[in-house]
Amino acid sequence: MKFLEYLAKIDRRIIYLILAIFIIIPLIKPLNLPIGSSHPVKSLFDFIEKQPEGAVIVLSMDYDASVYPECHPMSRAIARHAFLKNLRLIGLTLNPAGTGLALEVMTEIPKEYNKKYGKDYVFLGFRPDITATILGFGEDIRKIFPYDYFGNKTDTLPIFKDVKNYDQIALVVSISGSALPVSWIYLARGRYGQDIAAGVTAVMAADYYPYLRTGQFVGLLGGMKGAAEYEKLIERRELATSGIDAVSISHILIILFVIIGNIGYIVLLKRRK
């Protein structure tokens, strides 16, 4: 009984310490726990997989550094998949604080596949006003983005010779830690019938499942787990894969904390009565 009382009054810093230890150990000594591939992740992978060479994918990296470990691996994995399949990629961000991260994806990944800027991929950067930007993509991308991130006139870039609007775009993938993927559904899908997929933080994932079931999203990556599954599908281990063991172990620990906490609470409650 005294032990339960001790647990009920345990200093939160001890819990933080235990959690930190349980996260660090699997990072130093990976357990290589199996990573499956859930239906929402596989759907997005398959959709990109079946695109013909040269098809255009828009990657909207609408997140900032606060959700980096969850969202950034998704962007990198999807960009890689697009280049592996020889698809063309248009990158942009609707989050001003995400410009630097999006730029990193759009400069590092194409180099690995010897892709040519302006022909195989383009980075449009950030543009304010979400509604006008998403709707503008349906009319003429060159009008809504007269210049790319580097100050080049979009009119002069070869990729835009045959890509004008959503009619030439196979898929829009919105990676975000906010409600932006829903804006893509409402405005791009609702108005122009554009296929949309999303990569979201785990906090948001549960809210997006209804859109997946209705087919409004062709696929969904939820949190670090979704990113790790995608990394596995494209056979490229990165940040998400290295963190997934720690996620699993820490979840087991938190489940134990919840069980112990509840047992302690019930026992102490009965004792007080």
Place this chain on the structure above:
Amino acid sequence: MNISLNPWIWIAAILTIAIFSFLYKDNPLYKFAEHLLVGVTVGYYINIYWHNAAYPYIIKPLFLEKQFLTLIPFMFAILYFSILIPKYSYFIRYPIGFLLGALNGMAISPEFKEAILVQVKDTILPPFSFSLEFFNSLIIFIGTLCVLIYFFFSLEHKGVLKGFSRIGIIFLMIGFGASFGYTVMARISLLIGRIIFLLKDWLGIIR
């Protein structure tokens, strides 16, 4: 162990530890890191908005390319700053009114279709069959109905209504549980991201 010699990695690592020090207790190091973050973020945003909005969409077309039609949205944008002059602060209503009207006009119809019609359509049951799809649809149908009844406050929850609203609570609790589980994963993932940075990029303990 292969400790980084990059000074930026060191700055990032020290600031990460400064923020984590709050877990022990509030302290000046944490306060410094927090204030630095706010200052840097403001500077970063100003820079991004200048280079990605003000310069390419106002300065360049208006002053370098002499596209004088840009003056119209530019003047509208300037009216936002009328709030700083109390005598003329009412001018701010014009750009706000224009923006609200235009955005609502553009967004209401597709939002109504995608957020309500398509979602409601998904609650309609398919023809009966002994399939998982029918079973899933049945759960969604019952769940939607019972949760809507739980939030129906015009009648007292008695008898049949009480039974349905109780089932509605169960569905809500399952939903909250799923959200909580995902939230735990999200927060842990962010922590793992930072620990990987410290162990890999800074200390070089892991590859």
